[in-house]
Amino acid sequence: MKSIKLSAAAAVLSLILFSCGNSDNKKQNGNDINLDAVINSKSNDPNAKGDNKCLLDYQSKYDALLSEEDVLAATGFSKDVMETKYNKVLKNPENHEFVYIFENGRMGKIPGIKSEMAVPDLVAIRSIKPMSLTTFNQSYQAATDEQVQAANDALNDIADGNSGDADADEAMKKAKEQNISKDEIKKTGGALTDVFKEVSKGYRAVEGLGDAACWNIVTNELYVLQNGVKFEIRTDISNDTEKNKSVAVKLAEIVLNKCK
Known part of the structure; x- marks a missing residue:
C-alpha cells in the first residue's frame, strides 16, 4: 500500500x-486477481514482475518501440504536420515518454474550458516499468x-x-x-x-491484449501488462474515444509483437 x-x-x-x-473469475478493475490473466501469463504468478526483459530494454529508447511508420499507418495522418518530442523530466526512464504530435486543426474541449478550441492530435508511448498483475489490478481502478x-x-x-x-x-x-x-x-x-x-472512474478492462490491459475513457490512455512489465500508450487523436481506443490497441499489438 x-x-x-x-x-x-x-x-x-x-x-x-x-x-x-x-x-x-474476471475482475480486471477490482482488487481481485484476474484469473484469466494469471492462466495466460508466462509466469502464472500474480506477484511476479520484471520478466519481460525485451520491454525493459526499450526504457532507454522509447522512440524505437513505436516507429514513425507505425504511428502514421495507424492514424492515417500526414508526416507533413508531425513533430516529435522526447520528454525526460526525471532521470528514471520509467517516467519518460516519446510523443508524436500532429497539428491537424481538430476542434475539441480541454478540461476546465467550456468552449471548443484547436487541439493537437497526439500519440505517446511511455512508462515502461516492472509491475506485477496484482499491482496492475490495484492501480487501474476507481x-x-x-x-x-x-x-x-x-x-x-x-x-x-x-x-x-x-x-x-x-x-x-x-x-x-x-x-x-x-x-x-x-x-x-x-x-x-x-x-x-x-x-x-474512467478505467475499462480490455480483453485479449497482453496478460492484462485497461483503457481510460477520460484520458484516452491504454495500460498494458505483459510478463511482469507494464507500458502505456496515449492516443488523443479524435473526439471519439472508441476511435482513440482502436488506434491505441493497434499500436499496443505492434509493441507486443516486438516483445511477447
Whole structure:
C-alpha cells in the first residue's frame, strides 16, 4: 500500500513538474486477481514482475518501440504536420515518454474550458516499468476517498522531505530547481489528486491484449501488462474515444509483437 501511495503522489508531482517545465473469475478493475490473466501469463504468478526483459530494454529508447511508420499507418495522418518530442523530466526512464504530435486543426474541449478550441492530435508511448498483475489490478481502478487521502498524505511527506523514496526525492529536487515551493506543490497536488479520483472512474478492462490491459475513457490512455512489465500508450487523436481506443490497441499489438 505504501508503494502505491508513493507512486500516486510521485505521479502528481511529476505532472506538476511537467506542466511547469513545458508551459501524463474476471475482475480486471477490482482488487481481485484476474484469473484469466494469471492462466495466460508466462509466469502464472500474480506477484511476479520484471520478466519481460525485451520491454525493459526499450526504457532507454522509447522512440524505437513505436516507429514513425507505425504511428502514421495507424492514424492515417500526414508526416507533413508531425513533430516529435522526447520528454525526460526525471532521470528514471520509467517516467519518460516519446510523443508524436500532429497539428491537424481538430476542434475539441480541454478540461476546465467550456468552449471548443484547436487541439493537437497526439500519440505517446511511455512508462515502461516492472509491475506485477496484482499491482496492475490495484492501480487501474476507481480510487476510493481513503486512497485519495493517502496520496495527499504521501505528497505532503514528499514535499516535506520525509518520503524515503528515491524517485519522489528526485522529483522534489527538480521542483526546487524550478523554484516551485513546497506549499505550491501541496496546494496544486491536492487539487490534482481530486482530479485523478474523477479520472480513475474512467478505467475499462480490455480483453485479449497482453496478460492484462485497461483503457481510460477520460484520458484516452491504454495500460498494458505483459510478463511482469507494464507500458502505456496515449492516443488523443479524435473526439471519439472508441476511435482513440482502436488506434491505441493497434499500436499496443505492434509493441507486443516486438516483445511477447
